[in-house]
C-alpha cells in the first residue's frame with residue numbers, strides 16, 4: 764500500500780506495542796494475520812466510529828463488537844474489489860489508469876464510498892449507492908489532473924459495488940452511479 768493514508772491518529776508516535784484503538788478481540792496475533800482478507804479494518808473502524816465520544820457504556824460496547832464486525836466486512840469487500848482491480852490493471856499503482864480507483868461497498872442496507880488504493884472511507888450511513896458513488900468519485904477526482912482526459916472519462920463509468928461476504932444477504936446493487 765503506497766497511497767497516502769488517512770492519518771486518523773492524533774495521539775502521536777506510540778511504542779512498538781501500540782494496539783489499535785479498536786482491537787476488541789483478544790484473538791492471538793497469529794490467528795489474525797492468517798486472514799488478511801479484512802486487512803485495513805482498523806483504519807476503517809477509526810473512520811466510522813469515535814469510541815471516545817460514545818455517550819455510554821452500551822454504545823461503546825456496540826462500537827467495539829458490532830462496529831468491529833462491520834468494519835471487517837467492509838474492509839473485506841474493499842479488498843476483494845482491490846484484488847479485482849489489480850488483476851485487471853496490475854500491481855503498480857503508478858501504472859493504474861486512475862491513481863485512486865473509486866468503489867462502492869454495500870452492506871445491507873448501507874452504501875459506503877471507498878478507494879481501492881488507500882484506506883479512505885466515506886461512511887455516512889447512506890443507503891443510496893449512487894450517492895456513495897458520487898462521494899467515491901469526489902475522492903478519486905482529487906488525484907486526477909485536469910489534462911488527464913482518459914482518467915476523467917473513466918471516472919464517469921458506473922462503479923462496481925462490492926458486497927460483504929454473507930450468504931444470507933439479498934443480492935445488493937451490482938453497479939452504482
Ligand SMILES: [Zn+2]
Pocket residue numbers: 766863864878879880881882883902
Ligand atoms: Zn484513495
